[in-house]
Amino acid sequence: MNVSSIEWIITLSVTVAVLLFDVVMIARRPHEPTLRECAIALSVYVGAAVAFGLWIWFFHGSDFGIEFYAGWLTEYSLSVDNLFIFLIIMASFNVPKKYQQEALMVGIILALIFRGIFIALGAVAINQFSWIFYIFGAFLVYTAVGLVRDSDHDDDGDNAVVKFARTHFTLTDKWDGLRLWIKEDGKRLMTPMFLVIVSLGTTDLLFALDSIPAIYGLTQEPYLVFTANVFALMGLRQLYFLLGGLLKRLVYLSYGLAFILAFIGVKLVLHALHENELPFINGGEHVAVPEIPTLASLGVIIVTLAITTAASLWKTRKDDKAADAEDAAPDTTSAATPEPSKPTSDPS
Numbered sequence: 001m002n003v004s005s006i007e008w009i010i011t012l013s014v015t016v017a018v019l020l021f022d023v024v025m026i027a028r029r030p031h032e033p034t035l036r037e038c039a040i041a042l043s044v045y046v047g048a049a050v051a052f053g054l055w056i057w058f059f060h061g062s063d064f065g066i067e068f069y070a071g072w073l074t075e076y077s078l079s080v081d082n083l084f085i086f087l088i089i090m091a092s093f094n095v096p097k098k099y100q101q102e103a104l105m106v107g108i109i110l111a112l113i114f115r116g117i118f119i120a121l122g123a124v125a126i127n128q129f130s131w132i133f134y135i136f137g138a139f140l141v142y143t144a145v146g147l148v149r150d151s152d153h154d155d156d157g158d159n160a161v162v163k164f165a166r167t168h169f170t171l172t173d174k175w176d177g178l179r180l181w182i183k184e185d186g187k188r189l190m191t192p193m194f195l196v197i198v199s200l201g202t203t204d205l206l207f208a209l210d211s212i213p214a215i216y217g218l219t220q221e222p223y224l225v226f227t228a229n230v231f232a233l234m235g236l237r238q239l240y241f242l243l244g245g246l247l248k249r250l251v252y253l254s255y256g257l258a259f260i261l262a263f264i265g266v267k268l269v270l271h272a273l274h275e276n277e278l279p280f281i282n283g284g285e286h287v288a289v290p291e292i293p294t295l296a297s298l299g300v301i302i303v304t305l306a307i308t309t310a311a312s313l314w315k316t317r318k319d320d321k322a323a324d325a326e327d328a329a330p331d332t333t334s335a336a337t338p339e340p341s342k343p344t345s346d347p348s
Contacts, residue, residue, distance in 0.1 A: 122212050
């Protein structure tokens with residue numbers, strides 16, 4: 001894929017411009033966005049991603065268009081799963097609703113920075129070491145197993161870095177927008193927002209470790225890897241407020257993502273075997289290791305996400321009906337049993 005310098009400059013400029021616009025709008029009026037605001041913004045971002053994929057398709061070829069869509073859907077799915085952790089972080093620190101947009105914006109910027117670094121490192125590693133695909137594949141399978149084990153997202157928002165900050169800095173419980181510290185009586189005190197940003201930043205770093213190998217399993221083009229991540233992260237803030245409680249209903253999302261990551265991990269290993277020209281024996285003959293086409297990968301991703309979403313909503317709806325039926329059932333255990341009548345005395 002031949003991407004010109006002009007394309008890179010325009011892409012980076014538009015990304016920075018959109019981020020600056022978001023930052024200015026949030027700073028001018030901190031508030032909890034309405035569902036209408038979120039729906040409009042999210043529609044614009046998703047529409048832009050679809051339009052960008054079509055542009056890649058027609059100007060760079062259908063294969064690269066398919067790779068972009070596969071990468072974007074994978075990164076978007078991982079971002080939705082990451083929102084569970086964001087919800088836990090916001091709840092554990094009791095972040096006021098009007099400051100949550102600011103915290104999420106900082107988290108998204110940090111995520112873009114970390115992923116940009118890992119994209120560059122991944123591109124260098126792929127060009128220099130073909131065996132890196134074995135490591136990427138094994139790591140994705142390991143991550144998939146971890147997702148299945150931690151499907152309930154059982155976390156209190158305090159990672160090791162946050163715990164270190166709690167014990168080594170002087171903290172205050174006063175919120176002051178995005179300010180990370182305030183001064184009281186000549187002392188510098190870290191605000192709760194400092195801990196929130198630290199928690200979001202370290203979480204973003206871990207997310208990048210998962211997502212970059214995953215998308216490199218679908219495309220080795222740094223431009224597509226970067227743009228897929230940008231479009232996946234741009235609407236994350238609006239998605240956080242728009243979905244809200246719906247996220248808790250996607251009970252099988254982690255299992256679906258685990259399957260996708262494991263599938264991409266296997267795809268990476270097969271790709272590495274193919275690149276190293278290592279044959280395998282089939283019926284006594286040495287044949288080349290087959291590769292999984294990107295179009296097939298896109299189909300697996302779409303079908304897995306559709307089944308996962310449908311199964312999650314069916315499960316939660318079934319549980320809700322069972323809970324309603326249990327609440328509506330009469331409580332017979334607490335009904336008072338009538339006392340036995342006492343025999344009346346004979347007056348005679």
